[in-house]
Amino acid sequence: MANQGHSAAEIVFDRATKVYRGAPGPAVDGLSMTVPAGEICVLLGPSGSGKTTALTMVNRLVELTSGDIRIDGVSVGEQDATGLRRRIGYVIQQIGLFPHMTIEENVATVPQVLGWKRDRVRDRVRELLDLVGLPPREYGGRYPAQLSGGQRQRVGIARALAADPPVMLMDEPFGALDPITRERIQDEFLRLHEQVRKTTLFVSHDMDEAVKMGDRIAIFREGGHLVQYDTPERILTAPVDDFVARFVGADRGLKALTLRRLADLALEPAGAAPDTAPLAATETLHTALSALMASSADRLPVADGDGRVVGTVTLDLIRAEAGRPSPDEDHRAEADAGPADGEVA
């Protein structure tokens, strides 16, 4: 890999295909997409649609049948598989921590294998435990059995980041956690990602998680077909076909409101609303809708950062945004949805 150190790498899937031996058809069929360096791409789709296979072709736990995957321009097939895996962080649902090793020793595994000097390993491990919210003084000497599930998952993330890999692969990393812990660790991971900006492929079953975590979402359907690869906002507001629309769910209008801000709207003129406390233009349409309902008003003033009223938001404007729009024809993914039910397994 050309790029190591504090960096991220572009990942290019180039007609990547996997046919398992004896299988009637491909698990991943001609997957082409580019994940820009530093972004989080969520792979979403029903059970068996090839998400895990697509992910594990990147670190060669599964070998490609045809096509190619390149990390910063270098084909994974040209790289020694063991070395490749050491340079790619990998986090799975049931994180496999070594039970007889302390948390510090677990996180130190890959840097030690890579032959880092002792002081450097120790500093790195402490920095990472701090970063994932487990102060090393308190947690470093514990064993995995002495942590909660959420804490173990954070150790898994720290371990995957230990050698500063340019790429992170995460396969339903928070799937086994209760909803509250899950939400917290999602937030923590996003904060962490702001700091370390690794290119991250993230498998999920959950549309809400995908919208929250993804810079882009790749939606797969049975047979390992990529149906739509787009920003969360585009997936929610312009699903490419019925399959995506049904997968996204009936409340997609509401979800879309959490992505748009008042500043993005063509507001009605200032002065058209009652003289009440204004909403900040940085608020989401979802928040604005709640405020409108709470105040039983059909319009509220909107203010800029200096508190100056710049316009008026109305219920009709928000309603129009929530209802917008239907699938657009001018889209790069061609798809034929078939009778799939879009159920999330």
Ligand SMILES: Nc1ncnc2c1ncn2[C@@H]1O[C@H](COP(=O)(O)OP(=O)(O)OP(=O)(O)O)[C@@H](O)[C@H]1O
């Ligand atoms: N080792 C294997 N040998 C043969 N077939 C496999 C193997 N692994 C997966 N498959 C098949 O490949 C297809 C895609 O599986 P994959 O695990 O990639 O899907 P997925 O979208 O990650 O599913 P899930 O959400 O249920 O984990 C499925 O039909 C599956 O049965």
